[in-house]
Amino acid sequence: MAFKATLLANILAAIATHAWMKTYDPVPLGVVVTALLTVPLISTFIANFINPSSSMFSLVLAYPSFYFALTASICAYRLSPFHPLAKFPGPIMLKLTKLPSTWIAFKGKNHVYVKDLHDRYGPIIRTGPNELSTIDKELIPQILGNQGMPRGPQWEARSFGSGESNGLDSLISSRYTAVHAELRVQWNKAFSAEALRNYEELLIPRLVEFNNHLKKACGKGTAQLNIANWISRFTYDFMGDWVFSENFKTMENGDKEGRIEMMDKSMHLMSIIQQIPWIAPSVRSFPILNKWIVKFVSYNIQDSTIRSQKEMKRKDLFYYMGEAAGRSGSDFDVIAENCNLASIAASDTTASILSNAVYSLLSNPEKYKKLQQEVDKTFTEHEINSFHLSTGEEVDGKMYGEILGSMKYLNAVLNETMRLYPVIPTGLHRAPEPGSSSKTLRIGNDIILLPEGNSVNVSLYALHRDSRNFSPHPDAFIPERWLSSSEKSEYVTSKDMFIPFSMGPANCAGRTLALVELRYTLSFLVRNFNMEFDTPNYDPARWVQDLRDQYVLQKGGLHLRMSLRGEQ
Numbered sequence: 001m002a003f004k005a006t007l008l009a010n011i012l013a014a015i016a017t018h019a020w021m022k023t024y025d026p027v028p029l030g031v032v033v034t035a036l037l038t039v040p041l042i043s044t045f046i047a048n049f050i051n052p053s054s055s056m057f058s059l060v061l062a063y064p065s066f067y068f069a070l071t072a073s074i075c076a077y078r079l080s081p082f083h084p085l086a087k088f089p090g091p092i093m094l095k096l097t098k099l100p101s102t103w104i105a106f107k108g109k110n111h112v113y114v115k116d117l118h119d120r121y122g123p124i125i126r127t128g129p130n131e132l133s134t135i136d137k138e139l140i141p142q143i144l145g146n147q148g149m150p151r152g153p154q155w156e157a158r159s160f161g162s163g164e165s166n167g168l169d170s171l172i173s174s175r176y177t178a179v180h181a182e183l184r185v186q187w188n189k190a191f192s193a194e195a196l197r198n199y200e201e202l203l204i205p206r207l208v209e210f211n212n213h214l215k216k217a218c219g220k221g222t223a224q225l226n227i228a229n230w231i232s233r234f235t236y237d238f239m240g241d242w243v244f245s246e247n248f249k250t251m252e253n254g255d256k257e258g259r260i261e262m263m264d265k266s267m268h269l270m271s272i273i274q275q276i277p278w279i280a281p282s283v284r285s286f287p288i289l290n291k292w293i294v295k296f297v298s299y300n301i302q303d304s305t306i307r308s309q310k311e312m313k314r315k316d317l318f319y320y321m322g323e324a325a326g327r328s329g330s331d332f333d334v335i336a337e338n339c340n341l342a343s344i345a346a347s348d349t350t351a352s353i354l355s356n357a358v359y360s361l362l363s364n365p366e367k368y369k370k371l372q373q374e375v376d377k378t379f380t381e382h383e384i385n386s387f388h389l390s391t392g393e394e395v396d397g398k399m400y401g402e403i404l405g406s407m408k409y410l411n412a413v414l415n416e417t418m419r420l421y422p423v424i425p426t427g428l429h430r431a432p433e434p435g436s437s438s439k440t441l442r443i444g445n446d447i448i449l450l451p452e453g454n455s456v457n458v459s460l461y462a463l464h465r466d467s468r469n470f471s472p473h474p475d476a477f478i479p480e481r482w483l484s485s486s487e488k489s490e491y492v493t494s495k496d497m498f499i500p501f502s503m504g505p506a507n508c509a510g511r512t513l514a515l516v517e518l519r520y521t522l523s524f525l526v527r528n529f530n531m532e533f534d535t536p537n538y539d540p541a542r543w544v545q546d547l548r549d550q551y552v553l554q555k556g557g558l559h560l561r562m563s564l565r566g567e568q
């Protein structure tokens with residue numbers, strides 16, 4: 001009898017605990033742990049008070065029965081028709097827990113996994129107890145567009161800052177529409193036509209330096225180079241120029257401080273903990289786990305501090321985030337947070353696309369040749385000589401952004417690269433605005449009610465490889481699919497479903513600069529160097545295997561044999 005009373009008390013307590021956790025979700029981890037430790041004790045005490053028995057025996061029974069009942073209650077609810085996401089298909093394990101996704105994120109293969117799930121289950125799937133993923137054409141604008149939702153809790157886990165959801169964090173991790181819109185105004189000013197021209201002026205000398213390093217490495221013969229690593233250092237140094245007015249000299253001296261490595265390790269941790277955002281603050285309170293993030297941020301704070309003490313020579317991002325926004329020294333945290341964001345957004349992203357573009361071209365020699373022909377023709381026609389190695393000339397002050405922007409094949413190659421290898425492959429995460437209770441989405445005549453506490457992800461990797469949007473051969477690198485506009489084209493190319501920079505109010509703020517940098521850098525590489533895979537030392541099949549979805553699409557090494565091209 002006493003045995004039954006303890007059992008019953010703990011089952012009831014478990015159900016009540018579950019109901020309480022659901023109602024006040026997300027409950028801070030510390031409170032949850034305290035509840036899990038104390039509630040079985042209290043319920044057993046009450047049961048024993050009403051029906052005295054051997055307290056030792058009751059205690060032995062209390063914890064297992066409570067945890068078992070709590071787990072059963074949670075699982076039953078998540079699989080039940082009462083769950084708001086009940087009607088969406090997906091593997092049972094994912095409906096129950098995010099643990100499998102956490103493991104897959106650890107391995108960096110979430111993009112492949114989610115695409116595979118969409119192939120199996122359809123355009124709207126359940127990828128977690130409270131999470132959907134969609135590649136549905138009708139839903140995407142409702143999620144990302146102007147009337148869509150703000151960023152979801154995954155972005156808090158990705159925050160480099162304090163991670164507070166209501167404070168002035170960086171633009172990318174603010175979850176409130178109004179806070180985001182206010183910050184975005186300043187970011188938009190930082191990419192005005194005048195600002196862009198300024199950045200372009202900074203880009204050219206840095207590109208010439210990149211050119212010269214590669215030229216030196218090649219000497220009069222052939223060099224074996226990890227071009228992905230060189231590209232990362234180039235994009236990082238260029239970021240230093242226009243964000244902090246500082247030359248980090250990673251091309252000259254190597255990544256001695258390990259900044260690029262730190263950035264990548266930080267994002268690996270974030271990509272894992274974002275799967276279960278509510279544990280993120282606790283995980284990040286462990287110094288051993290958080291050390292890369294802390295170190296990376298401390299470098300950026302140091303860079304912002306140095307920049308704040310310098311006389312401004314050019315309008316860099318620090319200026320736009322600070323002085324131009326009417327912010328002063330007391331707002332240093334906001335300025336530094338946003339410069340910190342730019343240090344990743346403006347380096348790892350372009351490095352990822354450029355390396356993937358080189359890999360794709362070398363894997364498709366006829367496309368490589370076609371691009372080279374276009375680049376040679378355009379550079380000759382417009383006398384774009386200052387990048388040509390053999391001239392060794394200094395920068396001539398001319399800007400070529402517009403000319404490069406009109407190069408059809410170059411832009412088709414970049415589009416095709418961003419289609420196949422989107423920089424943020426799975427992480428366009430959105431959730432109902434905190435405090436809004438729910439978001440209503442429409443699909444045909446159906447209504448999807450997404451209550452607060454639930455979220456939805458758009459997977460660009462799956463969207464861009466969906467044969468309904470891009471065919472034939474959605475997984476193949478075919479820049480030509482971007483060139484034909486006629487109805488009779490042999491290609492289906494859904495341009496509205498090509499969103500590598502996302503869409504809506506939180507789309508990529510740096511899109512215009514990114515495109516300028518990509519066009520310049522790729523055309524200069526193709527113009528000035530012969531490039532081929534360094535086989536048999538390097539197996540090109542490794543490239544795709546080494547790509548990892550770690551918030552930003554991370555890459556391994558890309559080992560090439562490179563030599564200078566002669567006069568064209």
Ligand code: HEM
Binds near residue numbers: 341342500509514
């Ligand atoms: C090829 C290069 C790049 C790609 C493909 C890319 C892609 C993206 C995507 C997909 C997002 C939106 C995420 C979402 O919807 O939640 C984003 C946001 C953002 N990107 Fe980029 N990005 C690139 C380069 C850059 C550069 C060079 C900058 C310059 C700092 C930049 C700054 C930002 C910022 C500030 C945001 C947040 C925008 C907001 O919340 O309003 N990105 N980027």
